[in-house]
Amino acid sequence: MTDFMGELCVLSGNAHQSLASKICEYLKIPLGQAEVFKFPNDNTFVRIKENVRERDVFIVQPMSVPVNDNLMELLIMIDAAKRASAGRVTAVIPYYGYARTDKKDQPRVPITARLVADLLTAAGANRILTVDLHAGQIQGFFNIPVDELTALPILVDYFSQMPSENLSVVAIDIGISKKARDVAERLKVPLAIIEKRRQGNDSNAQSLNVIGDVKGRDVLTFDDEIDTGGSILSAVDALKVAGAGDIYCCVTHPVFSGSSLEKMVDSPIREFVATDTLPIDVGQCDSKVTILSVAPLLGEAIHRIHGGLSVGALFEYHG
Ligand code: R5P
Numbered sequence: 001m002t003d004f005m006g007e008l009c010v011l012s013g014n015a016h017q018s019l020a021s022k023i024c025e026y027l028k029i030p031l032g033q034a035e036v037f038k039f040p041n042d043n044t045f046v047r048i049k050e051n052v053r054e055r056d057v058f059i060v061q062p063m064s065v066p067v068n069d070n071l072m073e074l075l076i077m078i079d080a081a082k083r084a085s086a087g088r089v090t091a092v093i094p095y096y097g098y099a100r101t102d103k104k105d106q107p108r109v110p111i112t113a114r115l116v117a118d119l120l121t122a123a124g125a126n127r128i129l130t131v132d133l134h135a136g137q138i139q140g141f142f143n144i145p146v147d148e149l150t151a152l153p154i155l156v157d158y159f160s161q162m163p164s165e166n167l168s169v170v171a172i173d174i175g176i177s178k179k180a181r182d183v184a185e186r187l188k189v190p191l192a193i194i195e196k197r198r199q200g201n202d203s204n205a206q207s208l209n210v211i212g213d214v215k216g217r218d219v220l221t222f223d224d225e226i227d228t229g230g231s232i233l234s235a236v237d238a239l240k241v242a243g244a245g246d247i248y249c250c251v252t253h254p255v256f257s258g259s260s261l262e263k264m265v266d267s268p269i270r271e272f273v274a275t276d277t278l279p280i281d282v283g284q285c286d287s288k289v290t291i292l293s294v295a296p297l298l299g300e301a302i303h304r305i306h307g308g309l310s311v312g313a314l315f316e317y318h319g
Helices: 017-027 067-083 112-123 136-141 152-159 174-187 230-241 260-265 295-307
Strands: 008-012 034-038 044-048 056-060 088-093 127-131 146-149 167-171 191-198 205-211 218-226 247-254 271-275 289-292
Touching: 008 017, 008 295, 017 056, 017 295, 034 067, 044 067, 056 067, 056 295, 067 088, 067 112, 088 295, 112 136, 127 295, 136 146, 146 295, 152 174, 152 247, 152 271, 152 289, 167 174, 174 191, 174 218, 191 230, 205 230, 218 230, 230 247, 230 260
Parallel strands: 008 056, 056 088, 088 127, 127 146, 167 191, 167 218, 218 247, 247 271, 271 289
Antiparallel strands: 034 044, 191 205
């Protein structure tokens, strides 16, 4: 591997060590040694247990539950790497938390996605590597380079084996319709869009209308994440009312708060496909749930960033 920036080093916090290990397998390097733990007083402590002086350090840490602890671990690890004289520090954040608090859309509310960006930069991150931000504009909250990867080709590739003559892709809401259009185009099937409404700040989503023809057709729903499952379960009801056939569902980020995974499994959804940007234990639900790994994608992106190669070239699509 070309050493563009000094020797490569991949470290992990406690959020998703199995993903970090898979990334290292792809890169054919050992996972860097670090200890990350809490003192009895709840203060997080980090010690990087190998030399990182002038090295190109990548710290893998999605903002999964417990979100604030995992974010704090990441900030402290960045600080530790900077103070150990790392040459460059990249925060690898497969799932960027607080991304849905990205605008001041009511009086006296914060823009927490921006605050998190400021915290990462203040801690000393030189770059960010992430996957499918809730809103691409979050890249602009940073004054350091952000590489946003997409898991879309991984998900499309999985469903490309499905018979497509009776299939439609369904965007779960208008916000995701552009990405859903990409999925539909790649699968060469029509697109339908659900008009969704959320009342206030609670998590209850209501699917109002299905725009497009799904009657008698199998459908593949697409969204960036499932959190409480409110959006998808409400969409399933609307699709059934509209006469849809089998319902398949894919998302990049399986947040699955509370009992939402169980609710999904008990729903008419035939198969649910997501990636491992967040740790997920599918437990007894594995016959209905498929998890595809983003480790090769992140590993290849790290290889390219480290070697000064194009990351965009990973996503060139020639219909
Ligand atoms: C919302 O705008 C997103 O695209 C997802 O639809 C949303 O985050 C899913 O949340 P939940 O599963 O709680 O409805």
